[in-house]
Amino acid sequence: MAFISSGHNTDKPMEDRITDIGPRKYDEFYPQVIANNKGKWLYHEILKPGVLAHVAESGDKVFTVRCGGVRLMSTTHILEICDIADKHCDGYVRWTTRNNIEFTVDSEEKVEPLIQDLESRKFSGGSNKFPVGGTGAGVTS
Numbered sequence: 001m002a003f004i005s006s007g008h009n010t011d012k013p014m015e016d017r018i019t020d021i022g023p024r025k026y027d028e029f030y031p032q033v034i035a036n037n038k039g040k041w042l043y044h045e046i047l048k049p050g051v052l053a054h055v056a057e058s059g060d061k062v063f064t065v066r067c068g069g070v071r072l073m074s075t076t077h078i079l080e081i082c083d084i085a086d087k088h089c090d091g092y093v094r095w096t097t098r099n100n101i102e103f104t105v106d107s108e109e110k111v112e113p114l115i116q117d118l119e120s121r122k123f124s125g126g127s128n129k130f131p132v133g134g135t136g137a138g139v140t141s
Contacts, residue, residue, distance in 0.1 A: 050132035067130040069099045088114040
């Protein structure tokens with residue numbers, strides 16, 4: 001029995017070929033202030049444990065709130081993290097190589113409400129789900 005092709009053209013093998021079915025490039029998911037200032041950061045400072053301010057040459061500022069995470073997370077825990085990011089950070093969140101969670105906001109006014117929300121979330125045993133900290137002279141996960 002002969003093989004019946006589903007439309008492959010042997011004369012033009014590259015025609016209609018899907019060449020990249022992997023994930024999209026990471027920098028497509030940057031917050032706009034980070035995309036605008038990539039490679040142009042003057043300095044950063046630790047405002048308090050877990051809160052960093054990054055200042056660009058343009059004068060733009062971005063604030064990062066870091067909280068502890070765990071190595072293995074349930075889907076419900078990740079969905080809660082995404083809900084926090086949607087509520088406070090325009091949907092932007094990232095994980096560090098040490099499994100900490102970093103929420104990025106574009107104004108200092110958004111920092112305290114975010115921290116209050118993170119600190120209000122507890123496990124049933126009473127411990128913090130998202131302990132803020134892990135920068136400077138602090139303990140990290």
